[in-house]
Amino acid sequence: MAVTQKRRAKSLRQYFPILEWSAEYRRDTLVSDLVAAVIVTIMLIPQSLAYALLAGLPAEMGLYASILPLVAYAIFGTSRALAVGPVAVVSLMTAAAVGNMALQGTAEYALAAITLAFLSGLILLVMGVFRLGFLANFLSHPVIAGFITASGLLIATSQLKHVMGVPAHGEALFDRLLSLLSHIGETNLITLAVGVASVAFLFWVRKGLKPLLISLGLKPRLADILAKAGPVAAVAVTTLLSWGFDFAGKGVSIVGEVPQGLPPLTMPSFSPEVWGQLFGSALLISIIGFVESISVAQTLAAKRKQRITPDQELVGLGASNIAAAMSGGYPVTGGFARSVVNFDAGAETPAAGAYTAVGIALAALLLTPLLYFLPQATLAATIIVAVLSLVDFAILKRTWAYSKADFAAVAATILLTLTYGVELGVSAGVVLSIVLFLYKTSRPHIAEIGLVPGTEHFRNIDRHKVLTHPELLSLRLDENLYFANARYIEDYILDRLGQDQPIRHVVLNCAAVNVIDLSALESLEELNRRLGDMGISLNLSEVKGPVMDRLQKTHFLDELSGQVFLTQFGAMKALGPVDGLKPVLKAAE
Known part of the structure; x- marks a missing residue:
């Protein structure tokens, strides 16, 4: 009888990791998790707003995607430091997938994004239940590196229109640049000043603020928290300037009204036609998100000699995406920069993510009216600074020196992504990786x-x-x-x-x-x-x-x-x- 109970308990802990780490939860762990949650919340608020706009969605959907998904991951995820939420690459892929179906800014557009999150969650759950995590291995690291590099460039260029205050269109890099050049004479100088100043400030914050604060006598932990609050400072200052000098009246695009309150209960579309149109994109988002998430989760776990269960991670991410769909959000995954910040801030358990969700919920309840005058150029600057760190052209040099086949996969992924968009780029990268593998193994040494x-x-x-x-x-x-x-x-x-x-x-x-x-x-x-x-x-x-x-x-x-x-x-x-x-x-x- 006792053996049976132990087996049941072990099985429950396997499917509900929260039962394992919560049994050892202590006061000092609580303090560490709360401190990490404060830092990540400060970082996540402007990021959530910015990434929602990148996906072509209302700003509040970024906040909604940062509440219940974090709670779901805390229950089902195995990483002690992974921070789940909206990320740049998935936001770009969401915009590409949903943009082919509905006009941006319409109710159908938001519903399609919610449905995409639900589909992605189902796919991840099925992969986890049937232990299909190995499918992510079809995305080689060079292909992922090439895809993320190209995506970073696409994302950064997509935000230039907000920094300049001009209309622009185009899915491919060159189309966007040509569109920007054709409208360069319409640049709003105030918008440009806000955008450029925000970009410069955020780059300086990343490298120079923490050393400056330490030199002024602040303790490293406090200096780190203040440095992480750099984007919040940019948001606060530019919002005040926008309100005080009536930027909106001078042609500067602002965020406008952001609904105040907790996430609404939402349901995805169950139309077979919609599912058919979104399934391929949902599959790519699921695999890309899982690869990005599991990579950072395993890296951080190794530093503390902890263990990650990939198939259970699929379940955790699947539950997070379904939670996003049920609460007015869009597809989420584990973010690299956010997870590193969570780890460095001292997060001990996934409870830090749940506490972060509480912080985001309070922001949605209390702070959204203050965002009305926030210039979109500031959010664009936040995105640009975040994604440029993802661009890694050095991968081309490394793969050329080590393996010409891997170089071909990277170069093709970058060029196709920049030329034809994210979905075709990553699909071609996967196919090319498989073809190159078959070619190499078909002519063995x-x-x-x-x-x-x-x-x-x-x-x-x-x-x-x-x-x-x-x-x-x-x-x-x-x-x-x-x-x-x-x-x-x-x-x-x-x-x-x-x-x-x-x-x-x-x-x-x-x-x-x-x-x-x-x-x-x-x-x-x-x-x-x-x-x-x-x-x-x-x-x-x-x-x-x-x-x-x-x-x-x-x-x-x-x-x-x-x-x-x-x-x-x-x-x-x-x-x-x-x-x-x-x-x-x-x-x-």
Whole structure:
């Protein structure tokens, strides 16, 4: 009975991580979480407003997306430091997805964004329940880096129209720049002054405010809190200036009325047509958001020797997005900068996120009337400063030096994203990554190996001074054998045997082979038959247990013209007597 109860408790903790960390919650933990929540709340208020406008949504939807989703993640998430909420890339993807369906500023536009959050949440939940987190592995890190770099540029350029106070349109980078240039004569100088000053101030705050405050005698923790409040200061000052000097009357775009109160209860659209239009975008947002979230969660967890459960993270993020859809929000995920701030501020548990939600709720209740005169240029500056830190062109140099294939994936992702938009860019990056993987594994590295003198080790004859037997061909296969490379390996071996050398035995070293699929097995059977017709035996060595288990379920081993050897050295002793070994002297590569 006691064992059953323990199992039930363990199962509940697995699906509700809050039960695990709340059992150890202490007063000092509460203090740490509250301090972190204060800092993140200060940072999140202007960010939430700005990212909602980036998504083409009313500013209050950014606040709504920063309340219940944080509570949901605190219940279901496994990261102690991840801060969930609106992020720049997902906001841009939301704008791209919803913008194709409805006119910005309409009720249908907001409903589509809510539905997108709901769909994304469902997809993440299904992936978590069925343990499909591995699907995110189809997005390689170079592709993600290229996509985020291109997205950062798109986001920054999309905000230039707010900084200049001019109309502009276009989804691609060059279209936006041309549109801006065509309207440059209409620039509102006051808007430009507010935007440029805000950008300069926020960049200075990031690098220079904290050292300045410490030099003035403030403690590092207090200086850090004040530095994080830089965007709030920009919002407060420009709002006061806008009110005092009637910026709106001088053509400066302001936020306007932001509804006061807690998030409303909302429902997504259940129209099959709407779901069909949004599903592809929701899938991309889910995977991109999960990859970004799990990357920062695992990085921060490793610093404290904590553990992240990826499949449960899918559940946590799924619950967060469904909570966003039910409370007037739009798709959310774990933000990199926000999570790092949460971590550095001392957050001990996900409760810090719940306390942050309380802070955002109070802001929605009490502070929204104060945002009426806030210039949109200030929010645009907040976005620009935040996303430019994501731009990393150094990835092009690193991938060019290390792998031309990875460079091609990065470059293609960046160019396609900038030219055709985020969805096509990331989709092309995924497809290109898979194609490059299939290409590389379809032409695996095959090394002809020989015995290192005085040892039982075998190495590549093109890289080392080794001994070989003239009648024995030893090949090491450095890849799993599957449908894409089966024919290549067969042709390689037959071409090698076509050289002038009296080979009687072929040994395939399978130390690096973890899988032999049915296509590869049929290819091996054909190779065995053809070698038999040539009077040459086919042998295997160092076959791994799971691979051997599957081979034993077939007739291949019974029909094999040679043997299966435990070691490559054993194969050489049996097939190529030591007194027949000859040195191979080739220039090392």
